Amino acid sequence: MRKEEDFVTGLLVYIVRLREKKRYSTAKSYQDALNSFKCFCGMEAIPYTYINRNRLLCYQSWLLDKGCSLNTVSTYMRRIRHIYNLAVEADGAPFVPNLFKDVFTGVESRRKKALPANSLRSLMGTPRVEPEMRRTQLSFCLMFSFSGMAFVDFAHLRRDNIKDGVLSYHRQKSGSLIQVEIPAEVRLLLDELAACTDKDSPYLFPFLSGKQTGEAAYGEYNKALCRFNRSLRSLATTCGVGEPVTSYTIRHSFATALREREVPIDVISELLGHKSIKTTQVYLKSFSLERLSAVNRACFESVYKTVSGVG
Missing domain, CATH: 1.10.150 (DNA polymerase; domain 1)
Structure with a gap:
């Protein structure tokens, strides 16, 4: 060596x-x-x-x-x-069999980041929030309606990403093409947030200046993400939501809401722009207690009525 x-x-x-x-x-x-x-x-x-x-x-x-x-x-x-x-x-280190055996290199999927429906409704529908917080609320609504869009993609949207009422963009992370029709009520929210953007900015929404390049642009994005997450925490407090809320929460909540509606996982995966269904499975938390209880009760009743002769 x-x-x-x-x-x-x-x-x-x-x-x-x-x-x-x-x-x-x-x-x-x-x-x-x-x-x-x-x-x-x-x-x-x-x-x-x-x-x-x-x-x-x-x-x-x-x-x-x-x-x-x-x-x-x-x-x-x-x-x-x-x-x-x-x-x-490169022959610069010794080969050691099983060197990384028993150290964790997988994905821990038990963490439940998704919000329950009542918390989602509070965050998206609480009226009379302050102007700065209203921008955060609009962003939350739009990211959710845009198939649980990641903040990095949301912040980098340009006006030419929308044509004939359809939003089309390539995910920054995977390169997957995402296309979403924009309903009329969502378009109203989009226009309200876009109106806050500086006219000289190349972007659709008011997060990035477009004046930075290279690593400086990456630094500007990271600061924008931190500000957005702080604003989300403030919004949650104002709306009386006790669960932790971050930009990732929106994406996980969208995926879980679809699962609760029995949408096939391959459809959810495509909407999220994942390359693998395994990635989608990490996003999905367990079904709600109410949903599991209802299914369990219906299963029991269907069998019990049969064997007991009830009904």
Whole structure:
């Protein structure tokens, strides 16, 4: 095996490549994983030989003890694994069988981010909110009506994405083409929010200036996302909604509302622009207690009446 840079250097080189490809979000994810792993190891330089199965398991326990979710653990572990495997392929790190065995690299789907119907109605329908909060309420309504649109896609919509009453755009994350007909009542909400946008902006809605490029544009988007999530929390408080509300909540709630209406999962997946139905399944929380109880009661009654002769 030829001498190679250590893990930290290898990951930093990879981050530079990601930024050159304008994959700023992914680059940030790798940087976050690096910062976390360096903090755990207490080292600025981490030789590849320092990374072993026991140390990875200890790192996983360390993350969980700090309150990190399993999805965060998975993200960090997958970032470390990818850089390590690249080094193995370049003969810069030893191949270790089952190195990542028993560390979590999957998707934890038990977290329920979707809102119940009454909370959705409160967030979308509470009247007489302040002007700034009204913009947030309009955005919530529109993102939900646009098939649970992700905020990154919503913020980057342009006027030419709408033609003949149809919204068409490619998802930033997957590249999937999404097309949605805009009902008349939704068009009224769209026009109200669009009226808040600076006339010089290339975008449809008032989140981004359009004056930034490259990594600066990514930084502007991140700040806009943080502001939007803060505004959503304020809106939830005003509307008396106790559940946590973020931009992701809208997407999960849309998917779950469709599932409650027995819409086939492949249809939900296409509406969300997912490449895989497995991704859609992560978005879907369990059915509501009321729905499960009704189905369970109907099943029992249909059998019980038969065997007891009732009815």
